[in-house]
Amino acid sequence: MKPDRLTIKEKLRHKLGIGRFEHTLGVAYTSSCLAMRYGCNPEDAELGGLLHDCAKQYDNSTLLKKSLKYELPVSETERQNPSLLHAKLGAYLAQHKYDVQNPEILDAIRYHTTGRPAMTLLEKIIYVADYIEPRRFKAPNLEKIRRLAFVDLDRAVYEIMADTLDYLKEMPDCIDETTREACTYYQTLFEKNILEQKENCS
Numbered sequence: 600m601k602p603d604r605l606t607i608k609e610k611l612r613h614k615l616g617i618g619r620f621e622h623t624l625g626v627a628y629t630s631s632c633l634a635m636r637y638g639c640n641p642e643d644a645e646l647g648g649l650l651h652d653c654a655k656q657y658d659n660s661t662l663l664k665k666s667l668k669y670e671l672p673v674s675e676t677e678r679q680n681p682s683l684l685h686a687k688l689g690a691y692l693a694q695h696k697y698d699v700q701n702p703e704i705l706d707a708i709r710y711h712t713t714g715r716p717a718m719t720l721l722e723k724i725i726y727v728a729d730y731i732e733p734r735r736f737k738a739p740n741l742e743k744i745r746r747l748a749f750v751d752l753d754r755a756v757y758e759i760m761a762d763t764l765d766y767l768k769e770m771p772d773c774i775d776e777t778t779r780e781a782c783t784y785y786q787t788l789f790e791k792n793i794l795e796q797k798e799n800c801s
């Protein structure tokens with residue numbers, strides 16, 4: 600049976616508190632809009648958006664404790680910065696407490712904070728929606744990235760990663776290297792595409 604969205608919303612509303620719940624709704628609706636734009640299933644995108652922060656209510660010590668209890672792999676960086684674990688633990692809870700079995704939705708939740716190289720369309724949609732949803736106001740270049748998201752999704756992913764790494768540069772011990780690897784992956788991809796276009800033109 601498909602997970603019931605109204606029940607999920609009801610649960611999240613109580614678990615997350617009103618501010619985080621508003622953000623969650625913003626990510627869900629923005630994800631379904633991006634899904635319509637890029638030819639992805641909008642219901643999957645909405646569900647991924649709804650559940651992306653379903654472990655966000657826990658403090659750092661609870662995140663670490665629960666991740667170890669559920670035998671999730673915890674890296675040295677995640678031990679230093681357990682807030683990163685809300686994504687991995689969120690994917691686990693989405694599967695085991697909210698009965699989401701679609702592995703693409705679970706991966707989109709798992710990688711919504713760090714991103715990763717060669718992301719699937721759904722992963723990119725949730726990653727970007729988390730950054731641009733209407734309630735966000737702090738990030739630099741937000742207006743530019745909001746417009747870009749509906750024109751060139753890969754570029755939007757890359758710009759978000761570059762801005763996130765720039766924001767985190769004063770806290771090198773907290774940085775999960777996956778974002779750096781992903782940023783390099785997309786930069787290389789753009790360079791390769793430009794080279795191919797040039798070759799096709801000559």
Ligand SMILES: Nc1ncnc2c1ncn2[C@@H]1O[C@H](COP(=O)(O)OP(=O)(O)O)[C@@H](O)[C@H]1O
Pocket residue numbers: 652655680683711712713729763766767773774775776777778779
């Ligand atoms: N690679 C990374 N290493 C460490 N922190 C990161 C990394 N990528 C993002 N973050 C930080 O994680 C925090 C939460 O991000 P995110 O999960 O996207 O937001 P939210 O859960 O609030 O929707 C942000 O402060 C962001 O700067």
